[in-house]
Amino acid sequence: MKTPRGGYDGKGVRVVRAADEADDWLAAGPVLAEELVDFRRELAQLVARRPSGQLAVWPLAETVQRDGVCAEVTAPAPDGERLAAEARRIAETVAEGLDVTGVLAVELFETADGRLLVNELAMRPHNSGHWTIDGAVTSQFEQHLRAVLDLPLGDPSRLAPVSVMVNVLGGPPGAEVPDRYPAAFAAQPGVKFHAYGKDSRPGRKVGHVTATGDDADEVLGRARAAAGFFDS
Amino acid sequence: MKTPRGGYDGKGVRVVRAADEADDWLAAGPVLAEELVDFRRELAQLVARRPSGQLAVWPLAETVQRDGVCAEVTAPAPDGERLAAEARRIAETVAEGLDVTGVLAVELFETADGRLLVNELAMRPHNSGHWTIDGAVTSQFEQHLRAVLDLPLGDPSRLAPVSVMVNVLGGPPGAEVPDRYPAAFAAQPGVKFHAYGKDSRPGRKVGHVTATGDDADEVLGRARAAAGFFDS
Numbered sequence A, B: 001m002k003t004p005r006g007g008y009d010g011k012g013v014r015v016v017r018a019a020d021e022a023d024d025w026l027a028a029g030p031v032l033a034e035e036l037v038d039f040r041r042e043l044a045q046l047v048a049r050r051p052s053g054q055l056a057v058w059p060l061a062e063t064v065q066r067d068g069v070c071a072e073v074t075a076p077a078p079d080g081e082r083l084a085a086e087a088r089r090i091a092e093t094v095a096e097g098l099d100v101t102g103v104l105a106v107e108l109f110e111t112a113d114g115r116l117l118v119n120e121l122a123m124r125p126h127n128s129g130h131w132t133i134d135g136a137v138t139s140q141f142e143q144h145l146r147a148v149l150d151l152p153l154g155d156p157s158r159l160a161p162v163s164v165m166v167n168v169l170g171g172p173p174g175a176e177v178p179d180r181y182p183a184a185f186a187a188q189p190g191v192k193f194h195a196y197g198k199d200s201r202p203g204r205k206v207g208h209v210t211a212t213g214d215d216a217d218e219v220l221g222r223a224r225a226a227a228g229f230f231d232s
Helices: A019-028 A081-097 A140-148 A177-187 A216-228 B019-028 B081-097 B140-148 B177-187 B216-228
Strands: A039-049 A055-057 A061-066 A069-075 A102-111 A116-122 A162-169 A192-195 A205-213 B039-049 B055-057 B061-066 B069-075 B102-111 B116-122 B162-169 B192-195 B205-213
Touching: A039 A081, A039 A116, A039 A140, A055 A081, A069 A216, A081 A102, A081 A116, A102 A140, A162 A216, A177 A192, A177 A216, A205 A216, B039 B081, B039 B116, B039 B140, B055 B081, B069 B216, B081 B102, B081 B116, B102 B140, B162 B216, B177 B192, B177 B216, B205 B216
Parallel strands: none
Antiparallel strands: A039 A055, A039 A061, A039 A102, A061 A069, A069 A162, A102 A116, A162 A205, A192 A205, B039 B055, B039 B061, B039 B102, B061 B069, B069 B162, B102 B116, B162 B205, B192 B205
């Protein structure tokens, strides 16, 4: 069950076996009830659309959530070629059907039996697209501005064979991101570090890192190692 | 002959055959007199140095000037492998010898007989390094901040086999850069456009474009075509 408003990062979502497990939410107003999907993994298809109709679709990405919060994104999604055309079709259909202007992230489940189901829509630049800042010819932020201004969209192609983004979550006070820069930069000179300038609170997204390269395992290892410097 | 201060973009430089051709400059104070070099082409070696001594050297670039103003930069320099080690040695020697903090551009002549000579030094992020924004893991601007803050330097490796930057010069009033975006973006979706928000004056650097890719001729063609949309 999902609350119809205010949900993000796993907040406003509850897995229930019987209706009375959501009595408190139901007393407050309507809720969404959805089938619990037996999914193999989560994917995200980022698309941009400008008012005049032009669409640009980035490579399909795989997303990994921990405790309902996006933890890692790999683009292109490993073993994703067989899903790319269907993911693109879904994202373009949603963007056109809802007359979207700007960037739209379509979060998808790949089910145990190999289908793609839409999980959630985000009508904006999205955490699943942060890798595009360092890993694509046109970032989701530049593309969003182009789209909103109804300018021709930029090339969404990837710059490197693999990009991996890992989120940095806040820790207890005293574990501020910039304090960790000297050790992190020295260990990972090729990783791009992004700090949001937010106050650090446990579990809050306060930054992310992106690694790019040729080998999926090597890139994932570097991104995780870089983000690890900010673990509390 | 060169004026000792205030020179840039070919200003303050004059080719003379006899001293009396610089009488007006000599009357105003000392000038620099240098041998006229028979050079084959111009190159630029960008380097960053932090106070604690760490150095980072980007790929050697070739620069093309028109009317004394930088017009195009290609990185890595075509047929530059044979010069790369010597260019690196020169840049590192200058940066260490002058105790440089931050980014240093060493402008070089490749002479007709194959030597590298230092033409000019720029102790800052430099036009010859703008390609690094879109074409290198670490841009000259990020690197300059890292260096000034004495943080470990980032990886200066190129992101693509070839990057070409072409400057956009101002034209007469009415030829403002943003007016040309729709046509330029539509024709060149993979080129990165940078406008400086400066008033347009004939010959003034008001922006640049960068193309990246695998094939030198193709990349150069795209960069020139993109910049061509801003010709007056």
